[in-house]
């Protein structure tokens with residue numbers, strides 16, 4: 153055996169390798185970034201639930217997290233900033249048999265795309281939406297996001313943020329999402345389980361993943377080393393499944409409340425209601 | 437009203453003819469947001485789609501509507517939206533995504549007075565240049581403009597055929613007057629209507645390159661869930677669909693996206709010429725203004741003036757070869773339009789040095805009458 157064959161053998165042994173476009177490695181993400189571990193948990197969940205590759209669709213918006221759809225060996229759509237959810241809705245309504253996932257950033261989903269998020273919850277369209285919340289606009293160099301905690305510094309809040317941030321699980325819950333959870337990218341196993349649980353449900357499912365961005369967020373907020381934010385998550389996290397989402401607002405000096413918060417069973421999806429209407433109209 | 441194709445004679449508003457034309461063309465996904473004077477299209481589709489099995493969604497805004505259409509088209513559905521100026525402006529970014537990802541979609545813009553909220557209920561042709569240049573970057577797009585309910589019906593079908601063939605967003609650029617005037621519309625039997633479907637890959641998934649064009653510069657299109665595991669992006673990309681943000685990759689891609697349209701001008705561009713054989717004066721018009729324009733040409737002929745009519749059915753890409761050719765024969769191009777000079781600029785550019793051009797502008801929702809056009813023809817004939 154020559155050296156190359158050995159290397160290839162080893163590569164094939166990696167359990168998630170079949171999901172990746174290995175030829176595109178290395179990826180663009182920085183050391184210590186939470187996007188990679190989040191995708192890892194998602195891939196493991198796909199395997200756990202047993203969803204075949206050709207049924208998986210990955211839609212993303214724009215940002216560091218948005219680049220993920222180009223690294224997976226599934227049908228991947230890197231769309232425009234904020235529009236991943238409506239793009240995914242169109243796709244899913246035409247091919248309801250597909251497992252359609254939106255994985256995107258906090259700015260993408262809650263600033264420029266915030267309106268689509270709440271309306272998708274309200275309509276209960278059948279999507280799994282994962283937000284890598286790194287409290288910042290990572291890709292563009294660390295500007296203020298609607299998720300930046302009060303007082304934190306960013307390149308556009310150099311004296312500290314004066315705006316209250318969104319409590320995104322509460323927003324999803326109040327808008328009608330059927331599954332709402334929050335984990336961090338260091339809770340890979342629990343995150344994987346939560347994603348798998350969400351994958352087995354129908355309707356609008358939302359998981360927020362708190363995700364370190366040492367480069368664009370940590371550096372300006374006294375958490376500059378690749379592991380500092382992970383350490384903050386480790387020390388401050390409290391798991392409280394079923395917590396009232398109105399009580400999980402992120403505040404810097406308070407515990408980070410994680411868990412599977414909401415699970416609503418039996419709420420019909422937009423697609424189901426549309427099909428019912430079709431039957432009614434045709435039966436007239 | 438259960439069938440998809442309502443073969444027969446109807447008396448329809450232009451907007452209804454568009455909705456029915458879309459259904460005949462195979463459109464089964466509609467996403468939109470209410471706006472005057474386009475709402476009747478969405479309203480009609482919302483009644484018809486449950487009967488024939490299509491997906492209608494009234495979205496939260498036009499940003500969502502166009503994004504959803506792109507997603508639906510990637511899932512294999514022929515998709516359409518209808519809007520007017522303000523909504524069309526909101527759609528511009530994702531029209532660019534449609535151009536970049538090469539997604540067949542059809543956008544109906546029922547034009548109204550503008551800028552801004554302008555004259556919501558009154559007609560205009562002010563979005564001609566926006567249709568060409570509204571999204572950022574150098575790109576080619578296709579736009580057609582009807583002058584009657586029947587033509588609105590026919591051209592809607594053609595919009596879908598062109599979108600599918602060239603993998604590009606196609607715009608039906610109509611106007612309030614065409615949308616809200618009723619006329620006879622003949623729907624032919626289903627088997628007499630020619631429909632085009634997008635090219636599918638002929639290679640197995642492992643050999644498929646989503647952005648490798650054929651000879652005609654158009655790449656075959658796999659759709660989501662067909663097992664091709666392709667990736668696509670609005671970033672500059674290579675034939676694999678992978679981001680490649682080098683100057684070479686960008687130049688190559690932008691050239692192809694433009695050339696796939698420019699090289700097929702003869703196939704895409706449709707004009708109707710009348711009385712042009714011996715004409716000294718050509719009236720160039722499009723959409724609703726074509727009707728008074730043709731009448732005015734008739735009046736001029738009765739007066740012994742050698743006038744002719746060039747009606748542009750395809751607005752974009754511009755019929756430059758047509759204007760270029762006639763510029764060698766005519767002395768004057770007269771261009772009546774419901775704006776302050778848009779297609780006029782294109783005509784002037786193509787006529788440069790060979791013939792003169794005169795604009796008859798009209799804003800404010802009032803129509804241009806045949807007599808007004810005739811008077812201008814007469815004036816230039818006396819020069």
Ligand SMILES: Cc1ncc(C[n+]2csc(CCOP(=O)(O)OP(=O)(O)O)c2C)c(N)n1
Nearest residue numbers: 214215216217233257258259260289290291
């Ligand atoms: C319409 C539009 N406005 C602005 C931008 C610039 N932009 C690119 S990514 C981004 C923010 C991304 O932040 P987030 O969604 O949190 O993703 P992250 O990079 O943090 O993963 C912005 C503002 C854009 N691409 N499009």
Ligand code: SF4
Nearest residue numbers: 181182185216290365
């Ligand atoms: S800038 Fe932040 S979010 Fe972007 S890759 Fe680097 S660490 Fe991750």
Ligand SMILES: [Mg+2]
Nearest residue numbers: 257258288290
């Ligand atoms: Mg972010």
